[in-house]
Amino acid sequence: MAKKQHRYAVRVVWTGNRGEGTVTHRGYERAHLIEVAGKQPISGSSDPAFRGDPSRWNPEELLVASLSACHKLWYLSLCAEAGVVVISYEDDAEGLMVEEASGAGQFASVTLRPRVTIAAGADADRARALHHRAHAMCFIARSVNFPVTQEPVILREAAS
Template identity: 60%
Template sequence: MGNEHGYAVSIQWTGNRGEGTATYRSYGRDHRILADGKNHEIDGSSDRAFRGDAERWNPEELVIAALSQCHLLSYLHVAASNGLVVITYRDDATGTLQQEGEGGRLIEATLRPRVTLAAHHTDEDARRATQLHERASELCFIANSVSFPVTHEPVTLIEGAQEPPRH
């Protein structure tokens, strides 16, 4: 059996408008996400479609962010292990929630990592860098924990190159 690591967070509901949950419309969905040792709280709510505050993070966004963040960290590991020097990484990730009656579930996520390699790399390095997203996905703890497909649409650039290399 592998090593186990524990994680603890606290959620504090801040949406009581004076009458609690007397009716569906009487309460706010606002809450705070906290953890011991963290410098910053996360202001959360539900999606605006569910009477939440659009300026706050909702749980669905946090799941997609966790997938994206985990892939980033796994990718940087495999890139470094394979001698590739990543100088920038950005991901514009998306996900889809499907409502089912009063409930619902996330049904897919798409990560769109855009990686720039240091200028000394070749087009062959860029092809290899693109392929390494598959290995990063295999290593990602969060992707291994969800029950919906997580796809990748990576783009790899070389610093100073005019156009992305063709793969």
């Protein structure tokens, strides 16, 4: 069977020119817009630690959010297929990036902390196990070169 290919076109537009461009390192804003045709733009910047605007999304947050969202989407799909009824799902994900003396850096890890509430009669062990399968299927997690771990909490909806 032939492999399917999917392309994702994104446009990033720098909006931080204060009138002098990049004459100095401190003389410009790190502001940008992330655009995809037909969607609302995302206001981005660098992390505040790197002269960024704390009110805008930074690439590091977007990477962690992408890992969390990808895991959630696979998990919900796998639960639906397995007959595990999910009532709610939230994730307080966290990424750890290490910066070197040179200024270069890389992510060392991302930890997903999904808190899932399942229906009163659903199988909690199966619900927990499906997190491993979701991780194995997640396109984003399969594409990064650092560990992505899960610390799921499974709650059961109160019987009515």
